[in-house]
Amino acid sequence: MKKFDVIAIGELNVDLILNNIDGQPEIGKEKFAKDMIMTLGSSTAIFAANTASLGTKTAFVGMIGKDNFGKLVKDSLKAKGVDTSLLIETDKGATGATIVLNYNEDRANVTYQGTMDMMSFADIDKAVFDETKHIHISSVFMQSGIKRDLIDILKFAQSKGVTTSLDTQWDPVEAWDFDYAKILPLVSVFMPNEKELLFITRSANLEEAINKIKPYINLCVIKRGNQGSLLVAGDGTSHNKEAFLNTNVVDAIGAGDSFNAGFINQFVQGKAAAECQAFGNLTGAINTTAAGGTGAFISKENIVKTAKEVFGQTILL
Template sequence: MKPYDILAIGELNVDLILNNIDGEPEVGKEKFAGDMILTLGSSTAIFAANAAALGAKVGFVGMIGQDTLGNLIRESLEAKGVDTSMLIETDEHSSGATIVLNYGEDRAMVTYQGAMAVMSFADIDKSVFEKCRHIHISSIFLQPALKADLEKILDYARVQGVTTSLDTQWDPTEIWDFDYTRILPLVSVFLPNEKELMLLTSSETIDEAVGKIKPYVNTAIIKMGSKGSLLVRRGEEPAFLPSFLNTEVVDAIGAGDSFNAGCISRFVKGETLEDCQRFGNLTGAINTTAAGGTGAFADKKTIEEIARNRFNQHITL
């Protein structure tokens, strides 16, 4: 038995979330927000926290600054049951932060990358690969050093017999430099959203994008927001699954990361891909019932109650 079901490798930052904003930002003008939340942010951290809340044994490898935000990140992960003993602290860079302007199901964000921009494969103690069954990586475009080493990391994991998942997330530069023909064969489960997949593959439609990745992908589960998700496997027809629709969305921050957490928490248990897809749909929907990426995942009892009361799904964690 390995000590970790899942090892999350990647970016760490805090989110300063502003809600109920009286209009869009304008240069030279000031707007009011009706609500503010300072919380653990970053795609990989939200994934790790929520996977741990769902019962997986999760460790984290990431770089933070020796500062107040770094302390908040570490303490927030530990409070969610994530092992932080492998975090890398630096006095050369500050911890990352994202300011989130939240507008219902959409948002605008400004990110300071800080320490997460410089962590590379060379910074990672290679012994961590022997301690986990699965590695999850996301937001590669926010992490240029990690992105440059992505193929090395995935290949090293493969050699160690470790399964992997990848969610590239949005590219702030909108260049979308991603060689899916080389990377996807090394990924066990690819977890893009619909829009990002089309941009990654320079496609006009989701069908075109799926056609381009299908010769290279092992498994992909494509997030399609309130519509649902699409399971793609090499040599098989794609399988669409409708969402669990929440008609009273608090916010959608971290919904994709929560989908990933649900999906991979089942994947490491050896569940069918169809069950992984369905549970991802459910955890993505659960995410939207509370503010922030981890608000709905306080503990197993809370998650089970939301699943039952809001979506009529009876789960046992």
């Protein structure tokens, strides 16, 4: 028996969200925002919070500063049922923050990466690889240390019999420097969204992208927003799964992370790929029924109820 089902390796930061802003920001002037929320940010944190809510034993490996933002991050993860004993607290930098200027449908974000950009494989206690069944790595383009060491981390996990999943997420500098031919053979489940996959493979369409990654993947699931997801197996066979229809979307913030959480929740239980995909589609859809990435995942009871009442699905957690 392993102590954890999943260890998430990823970025951690605080989100400072400003709502109801009087117009666009202008250099040399000052504007009021009528509402402010300070909360746990980071897409990997949404993943970890939601796997924990689904009943998966989840720990987080990430770097925070010894500061107030670091404390907020740690307390928030703990409150969501994520084991925080593996967090790395450093005095070499500050916990990062994203300032979100929220204008209804659109947002302007500015991120200070801080400690998320400082963590590398050398900072991670190698003993943690003996304590988990699975490692999920996310947001590599936001963490230069993890990106640089990605192949070493994946090889080490493989040598320990630990399965892995990878969601690169968006590349903020849009260089898309990702050696998929070397990396993907080491990844058990590759989980990009469609747009990211096209950029990573420098492809004009999905068919071209799939043909390029096919020789290298073990299993790949491509997220396609309200179109659902496409599963591609190592032998090249693919399986499309339509999204669960939500006629009343609150927002889709974190839908991809919630999809990942559902997929991996099933994967670590040894479920077949198609079942993992179907459950990912369901948790992605559940995500859209409440505000933010974790609002719909406050408890097992709440998840089960939403699955039944909104999507007509009976699930056991």
